[in-house]
Amino acid sequence: MATIAVPLEAQAEQHEAEAVRRPALSEYLRWSVDHKIIGVQYGVASFLFFLVGGAMAMGIRLELWTPTLDLMVSGSAYNSLFTMHGTIMIFLFIIPMWAAFGNFVVPLQLGAKDMAFPWLNAFAFWLIPPAAIVILLGYFVTPAEAGWTSYPPLSTLFSGDGQTLWALGAHLLGISSIMGSINFIVTILNMRPPQMTVWRMPLLCWAVLATSIIAVMATPFLAGALTLLLLDRVAGTTFFDAAGGGDVLLWQNIFWFYSHPAVYIMVLPGMGVLSEVLSIHCRKPVFGYRMVGLSSMGIAFVGFTVWAHHMFTSLQPELRIPFMITTMIIAVPTGIKMFSWLGTIWGGKMRFTSALLFALGFMSMFVIGGITGVMLAALPFDIHVHDTYFVVSHFHFVLFGGSVFAIYAALYHWFPKVTGRMMNERLGRIHFAFTYFGFLFTFFPMHIVGMLGMPRRVAVYDPNFTEWNQLISFAAFVLGFSTFIVVYNVIHSYFHGPVAGANPWRALTLEWATTSPPPVTNFADDPIPFEDPYGYGTEASVAYLEAVEAAFDGGRPGS
């Protein structure tokens, strides 16, 4: 039986009293414990790092235009460039970017007034700027050049002081990530409205919950590894030096015990976003809701058992097969999600908004990244393409084709809620076209050069690969250019976009049952969630959406 009893009237009253007020821009530059402000702080800061890391990627591609050294003075300079690119993109862009959406959206979806620990939330964010400064400063002293994975002995014996700063910065980011994740878990488990059982929770909350569980259980291993690295670098210990009784594989084990689960930290929230965006923009219930929620947990759990597949070439041979098997098992929960998304859009009333386009982009690209993942899990193939561009291609398909596409989908989807303005859809589609094709032609050919044998992390390569690399670089510049379109769109829409209203997408989750942007306390009273967060197409849902519209000024774009 449908209950549409939302205390919308109370909220509407408050809405009229307060009008929709956007926080002044200066509020974003100050300490604030409001989860909505913190969410935007996370988002803008991470996006700035995305631009820095992206500029470095352009530098990498420029260097690779010819098979000889031209932009870089030496191979070492090139090493430090891709080290910074990887570090920035992973630690300073994707991970905090998901904290941005998690912070802004999760409490709203739960009908909560804020996160469980608002002060801790702000503190976790404000650890990021100093960490970023420390890491970036490292680039200007003697830069780290051991890659984002920082394998010893490269990171102990052959890397400058920048490596020490890198480790310090990464340490701070790890602590920030743990604090943020504790906050998410407590918020999601404790602060749901009484009507919302875990089986009625929006899938983004499920995904953030799974991600946070990974983060709290895995990130301490990063802290341990970095502590040892710092001690080896500054205190003269030899944990990673075989000459002193240490073991270089020790780093690989501990680091990957964190960093493989961290791969899911980077993509699980994106999968949550996908379920939201596909369902809302195709007007259909999520196919197999429970299995999608549980598959997030499945990925989180199995993700802890696969780390040594990063070490197939350095591992004891008898351990390779077990890790190959666990790695392939990960494809099962991931496949559940993929089929759920297909089932969700199947026969749906699709509205090709920019958010949906990016979500569909995610589906097509992530499935390629997933399949190359299974290929790489196969030991005989992995040893053949180990440390080639095939690997580079694989992880960019999951991290860009997966995470970044989902970040863009989330941006177009929640921008109206954050700012109260719609983004320009035409620019959004142009952005999508440039990103999609730029991405595809940047990274797909890397599979081929990888299988032909081009090693990764080299500035000077076999001239036979020149044409492939020029194609890749050209596409990469197109991809780089596409970023400016979204930057322009965001800035322009923030000031001049059409007013969004409370619920421009006619969505059923709670974040849309308040004004855009929401008032400081989010909801005037305790909101009552609709019985099914994705129950589109029922009479009850239409009645609910009409009630929301009636309560908040029509709720349509442009009204």
Place this chain on the structure above:
Amino acid sequence: MTSYVDRQEKAKFGLDRDAEMRLKNNRLGMTIFQASWIMVFFALIVVNWQLRFSYAQWPPAGVTPFDPLLPSAATLALLLSALLARGGWRQLRRGQLGVFLNSWRLALALGLVFMALIMVEFAAVSDAALATQYGVTMRLMTGFHVAHALAILAVMLRVYRNAARGSYSGDPHDSWPVEGTVKLWYFVTVAWLLFYVVLYWIR
């Protein structure tokens, strides 16, 4: 899931919802923090474990094994300290501030005894042991643990002084600092027990 004690508390204090939510959040947050941060200690155990295989035998040839006598005494002191801290907190909940203060004085003293004994052990590692990972990982692990114990002892001292000034009534909502500190002290105890077994008993 509300326990019997929780329901009693509710009946007794007639709490408002926000305070109740804060307490619930604090408790869950503490549990998750404990589960999370213990993983660093596990990471160090992995370090110890993996480095053992760099040597033909453990302790390496020519290194005398650590004598477990002093660390065992320290462990006993820490266990007693944790029990006293817990007992004190239970008494405070019943309104027995005097008993609480007495228990915590003892708990703090035993905590200091633990620290002192461990520091003696830390200082006494022989040069022969320090030339191998046997001595170095021992110093890494005990040093890392002592840093935590020291920080949390300082928090306990602070809470003790606040309690002596009458800041905590025994109502769990305004005495969360006491409960939280006790739980952090449990954490230190459990983390040490893991290290104690790995360092002194697994050869």
